[in-house]
Amino acid sequence: MNNRTKIAILSAINNLIWFILTFLWNRSRVASLDGEALGKTWGIYFLVLVTGFLVLDVLSAILIMSREKRSGGQGFEEKTDERDRHIEGLAMKAFGAVSFLSFLVSAILLALGLGLHTFFCALALMVLLSGLAIWIAYIIGYERGL
Amino acid sequence: MAKKTRITNKIRTLRFLANEMTQQQLADSVGVTRQTILAVENGKYSPSLELAFAIARVFDKSVEEVFAFEDE
Numbered sequence: 001m002n003n004r005t006k007i008a009i010l011s012a013i014n015n016l017i018w019f020i021l022t023f024l025w026n027r028s029r030v031a032s033l034d035g036e037a038l039g040k041t042w043g044i045y046f047l048v049l050v051t052g053f054l055v056l057d058v059l060s061a062i063l064i065m066s067r068e069k070r071s072g073g074q075g076f077e078e079k080t081d082e083r084d085r086h087i088e089g090l091a092m093k094a095f096g097a098v099s100f101l102s103f104l105v106s107a108i109l110l111a112l113g114l115g116l117h118t119f120f121c122a123l124a125l126m127v128l129l130s131g132l133a134i135w136i137a138y139i140i141g142y143e144r145g146l
Numbered sequence: 147m148a149k150k151t152r153i154t155n156k157i158r159t160l161r162f163l164a165n166e167m168t169q170q171q172l173a174d175s176v177g178v179t180r181q182t183i184l185a186v187e188n189g190k191y192s193p194s195l196e197l198a199f200a201i202a203r204v205f206d207k208s209v210e211e212v213f214a215f216e217d218e
Contacts, residue, residue: 083191
């Protein structure tokens with residue numbers, strides 16, 4: 001299995017676990033809030049969520065590439081080529097499409113009058129799905145082929 | 147299940163005939179990773195024209211002698 005596939009799988013799992021943990025943590029914090037306090041609490045949640053995703057993605061890459069280096073591979077010096085760039089392009093397209101659709105759904109939920117809680121929950125899900133779209137595109141690109 | 151491209155190739159045979167050249171040696175010659183050569187050989191990636199010409203040049207063949215487009 002390609003190293004980038006391993007990183008994508010590990011990152012996807014990490015992101016999913018981080019999302020569930022932070023979502024449960026945040027749910028109890030926002031339960032009784034309203035107005036500006038609700039927005040501020042969700043804002044902090046999004047910062048924690050996205051920062052966690054970035055840190056976990058970097059740690060996943062470090063872990064996999066360190067293992068690769070120990071087993072005699074190129075490790076962090078592994079070069080990229082046209083196929084990698086092609087797959088990265090696919091991943092960015094998937095990210096853009098999922099982000100756009102998710103944001104649209106979030107806005108529709110808000111417009112339907114389902115409330116700020118539902119809107120922020122949908123936005124949080126959007127962040128998760130957009131991140132997962134990148135990793136799934138990597139897995140498909142490297143394992144199934146282009 | 148891997149998605150096969152409609153581009154077939156004879157890279158594996160040509161490597162064998164070229165003193166059993168390894169995938170890594172071919173990859174180094176054309177400036178890509180071994181994983182990309184593996185994907186091209188297995189029909190999981192259609193190389194760019196530039197890469198196809200570079201691979202053909204390593205074996206001193208024309209592109210048509212290395213790659214073929216499968217009709218449906």
